[in-house]
Amino acid sequence: MHSFLFCRFIANGGRIIQKTVSSFDEVIDDYDLIMNCAGLRGGELASDPNVHPVRGHIVRVWAPWIKHFIHTDDTHYFLPQSESAAIGGTRQLGRYDLVPEVHESERILREMAERLPALKGAKILHEWVGLRPYRRPVRVEAEVIICKGKQIKVVHNYGHGAFGVSLSWGTAVYAAELAQQALNAKAKI
Numbered sequence: 041m042h043s044f045l046f047c048r049f050i051a052n053g054g055r056i057i058q059k060t061v062s063s064f065d066e067v068i069d070d071y072d073l074i075m076n077c078a079g080l081r082g083g084e085l086a087s088d089p090n091v092h093p094v095r096g097h098i099v100r101v102w103a104p105w106i107k108h109f110i111h112t113d114d115t116h117y118f119l120p121q122s123e124s125a126a127i128g129g130t131r132q133l134g135r136y137d138l139v140p141e142v143h144e145s146e147r148i149l150r151e152m153a154e155r156l157p158a159l160k161g162a163k164i165l166h167e168w169v170g171l172r173p174y175r176r177p178v179r180v181e182a183e184v185i186i187c188k189g190k191q192i193k194v195v196h197n198y199g200h201g202a203f204g205v206s207l208s209w210g211t212a213v214y215a216a217e218l219a220q221q222a223l224n225a226k227a228k229i
């Protein structure tokens with residue numbers, strides 16, 4: 041959270057509690073509204089079967105002599121950053137495993153070096169696998185659900201797939217507007 045917004049949140053009595061929630065039932069007694077921003081697990085919480093992992097494997101290398109980025113397609117990109125460069129990657133729908141495979145790292149590096157010969161000899165610093173929370177379309181909407189016989193307002197904001205960093209600037213604002221409307225509404229959303 042942006043530090044200015046964080047300070048306002050705390051100054052207005054906001055509290056942050058970190059814990060894993062396995063169902064909305066666990067929180068409905070304590071809050072007026074639930075915001076479901078749980079990424080890949082957002083679908084499980086909402087009983088929505090349309091969320092799937094798209095596994096992404098990235099290799100981080102030391103190659104400070106290359107200053108420009110390259111993006112030839114969704115699985116071939118080179119992104120120089122301050123300390124190192126990230127090279128991608130993979131898009132594997134339905135896979136949940138998080139351990140990087142050596143042959144994938146070698147392929148990612150080899151195929152990028154074919155496109156960017158200056159990369160030859162670059163040292164691998166780190167390999168990483170993450171799961172993109174894929175859903176088509178992204179779900180940003182409000183609904184009223186019944187939990188333990190009680191009506192509960194929920195605002196969903198999940199399923200951003202490969203674009204969560206970029207889209208979050210808009211979806212977070214829209215989700216916050218939906219939450220405000222839901223709180224202002226007397227009974228139903």
Ligand SMILES: Cc1cc2nc3c(=O)[nH]c(=O)nc-3n(C[C@H](O)[C@H](O)[C@H](O)COP(=O)(O)OP(=O)(O)OC[C@H]3O[C@@H](n4cnc5c(N)ncnc54)[C@H](O)[C@@H]3O)c2cc1C
Pocket residue numbers: 059060061062077078079080081082085095096097098129169170171172173197198199200201202203204205206207
């Ligand atoms: C390899 C890779 C490359 C990517 N590249 C890009 C890119 O270049 N540009 C871009 O825009 N996006 C990119 N993305 C996608 C981006 O990272 C995601 O879209 C984004 O992280 C989704 O954000 P989110 O907040 O919805 O979900 P997440 O970041 O997954 O956050 C969900 C949060 O909910 C918490 N949570 C989950 N379940 C529960 C539960 N039951 N109880 C309590 N808390 C829970 C989690 O701990 C986590 O903190 C990339 C992703 C990967 C894997």
